[in-house]
Amino acid sequence: MSSNGKDAPAPDNSTPLNLQACLEECMEAVDLFLNNRFSESLDKLRPRVNESMYHALIYATVLEMQAMMTFQHDDIVRAGNTMKSAQEVCQRFRKKSLNLSSKSSGDVLSEEQLHAEVCYAECLLHRAALTVLQDENMVNFIKGGIKVRNSYLIYKDLHAFIQSHSSVQGPNHLHLEGGVSFGIGAFNLTLSLFPPRILRLLEFAGFSGDKEYGLSQLNEGATSMNLRSMLCALLLLCYYTFLSFILGTGEGDVADAEKLLKPFRVRYPRGAIFLFFAGRAEEIKGNIDEAVALFEDGCRAQQAWKQFHHMCYWELMWCFTYKRVWKMAYFYADLLSQESRWSKAMYVDMKAAYLSMLPPGEARLGTTVINCSPQWRYGQVPTFKQKIAGKSPPTEKFAIRKARRYKASSPVRLPVPVLEMMYMWNGFTMIRKRPELTKGMMETLVEAERTLQDTPVNEYSVDDQCVIQLLKGLCLKNQGQTQAAENCFNKVYSSEKKIKFDHYLVPNALLELSLLYIDLGRREQAVKLLQKAKNGYKDYSMESRTQFRIHAALSKLQADTNDTDESTEL
Template identity: 55%
Template sequence: MTALDLFLTNQFSEALSYLKPRTKESMYHSLTYATILEMQAMMTFDPQDILLAGNMMKEAQSLCQRHRRKSSVTDSFSNLVHRPTLDQFTEEEIHAEVCYAECLLQRAALTFLQDENMVSFIKGGIKVRNSYQTYKELDNLVQSSQYCKGENHRHFEGGVKLGVGAFNLTLSMLPTRILRLLEFVGFSGNKDYGLLQLEEGAAGHSFRAVLCVMLLLCYHTFLTFVLGTGNVNIEEAEKLLKPYLKRYPKGAIFLFFAGRIEAIKGNVDAAIQRFEECCEAQQHWKQFHHMCYWELMWCFTYKGQWKMAYLYADLLSKENSWSKSRARLEAQDCREISTHREVRHPEIQTLPLPQPDLLANPSSENEYSVDDECLVKLLKGLCLKYLGRVQEAEENFRSIPANEKKIKYDHYLIPNALLELALLFMEQGRNEEAVKLLETAKQNYKNYSMESRTHFRIQAATLQAKSSLENGSRSMVSSVSL
């Protein structure tokens, strides 16, 4: 807990130095040390950082294995005839189980990060399965009448809630085709149960409470946009962040999430201030700066301050180890947009169009013309949607599938236009029409750019639309009964 406190006050090296002497003997010291290294690896994408974190997590797992009962939870509980009771495990053995499951889960995450080929996927999958089964059995133990709370029970329970919550939330977001395959080998995920477990874990006074908070903040401020419908619970995110921001006013992690919340709320100047504070708060981990640069680039883009947006895109291009091509592309886009004219609406200060000449002079066609025109239609449709000009937004979205045969390269535009049209219909309560569009987007289009991400969003939208339809049916039945 002391090391965690150091970490949250940006004293990263001090936290590692504090933990290191006991990493060979204490499961929790070893696991925490490896977790901090893994956080660093996930921000840098540096092969050496990934390798170091992987080796440390492997050592932590070996230490946990030594403390586990010879007949482990999953071994014992998979046998229905000879199920031992919880009192047959010492407190140390039960903590060893939850720490072991966490090591497996984190090693799997590193495996995916390190190499995306099929062999690595299978290796990571085996770790994930073992981890999932252990968490599942531990959750059953905590719910059972035989569960007797030990001296450090809150840390054990916090670990179970973290793992069970993370698994359920992650699995619930997976596209249907992947989920069917995973359900076949015993995986299943319930979003509401996952959120509930993480919320309970975040509210508890355990070592892992802050990890539950971070996962929930990631979900509310990133995943709901990147892999979902953008139906965010910003009030919940603020409530989770508030006590940590009060306790750690200079904590870089919390300042970053505070910036994200302000950006989502549309308070762009307040967001910029938070991201700048985050950069000033610490100088040891430059990767935090890179995350802020990315957000600052977009904040200045929203304000139409193209030179500042370009500055941050250029910094990312030169300093970070993520996708160089993407950072350079963003820098180029910011520079080009800044030299182009702007189309103005009374409701929007500036709506930049990347290729105004395309609309001004349609006769100057080339092989990219239809693709570019459809991209502008998609962006324009989104702007019109948020202005409340629903009919015009619908016309723009519909025009893209109508040009399907003419699109040469940007095939992602069609399924994404169908997805946006479905989301527009859902806002109007036209859920049956939305489900049909989502099915078309899912079934009829393959092998396009960012396909996996689009499928995540289609899955989230489909679940939301079907849930609304079911609730509507129940309401009708209730009113008929009355």
């Protein structure tokens, strides 16, 4: 609507826009998106998706974000087709027979053709992700890999090209640099997270990863006013608040996350995405009530994309888990199981886990009685198994394995299923700054240990005892009782030959013991344990996640060693 209340005239889309005008209009569309005005954002982009590479790319990117959150097959296919069309639009603007490594290229390559290269590489990267998600066969996985490699090579050549042709800068060079920063930063950061055995294969194929360089490139892209600022910022926020916890040692740099968030929070105070990451930052600091308020605010901020709500529900579920408010945690797990398609097996598993934490007779939410037993719930878990890139997600496999013991005619209860899954998401690091929360978890574990001692010995007894010892060790570490924590981890390790099912416990106990030793300055012992955990065990539950965390711990030790060496030289 115009300021005088009359309908504003429809924009004239018949006249082609130049590159600068296209970028300005796309910036406006991104601005609408970040203000939760999703439909308006798409409406602004849609009329020019067949004539402007940037309109086509941003339009397809928004659809891709939606598809990845809905996880509906039709949405993923639609986003993939739209991204393919965007790639074809970009192709029309590319220079034919281009060789970026040629020194003479700068003399004949226009600004528009340079932008076409970076947009084309970005389309390939997005299409690779959608190709892998679209179907569960290995052919699609290989196709996705080829797209990733082609994208990487274009970014690599383009980066080298604009570095060596610094004098060739058009009026929209900032947006070009932002696109290259996003691609180079994303590849370097992502590849640096992989364990050496995987990285060696990738390096053989021409890839390389430098974490610090990746972070610096993304930070450069996020803090300059360019079209990719949002993508760079979102990737950095994901790294600082998620990846460094789930695939790392649980030392996410929340200060960097908050510094990055600050200007976005000022500009988009009701932006659902930034409310979500602000909540995650508070959660990491142990400010659980503040996190809950921000996640709830994120849900209220917009109603157009319910998928944003699901991200908040997942975090709210864990926030109430840390507080041991099992009924509220169950409430959010139940909402997710009804509304989200991301991992129904996981959501149903968590519902069963929360039910098992409630005392008999307390299975009630408000006026609603939860009349399904944990045994019945666990029996449902395998029926919701799904595949991505031809494989079931590791967390779903783990949940299904755990649910098997409820199939027996005389099922044996899991001792602390919620806390065990909380460990898999590295949740014990989230409560280490809140002594009362760690104390509550320890009370739950002591009670479970007492129940286990009163239960007749069965084939799961040793495994269940070791689960409790591992989790007690984490609580004791949080409480500063290092010797007691060390004893707990060693009890798991010494029980290696007696464990029948939960073989993941030993390498993870060694990992946690090594992290304890790192904190105590016992570096040599830590390295030995990490190498043993890394090379001595295979084919156990959640192996890839454990290997990522081992790699992160070894990288941290290496980085600390380098820092010490440099300071000594100075």
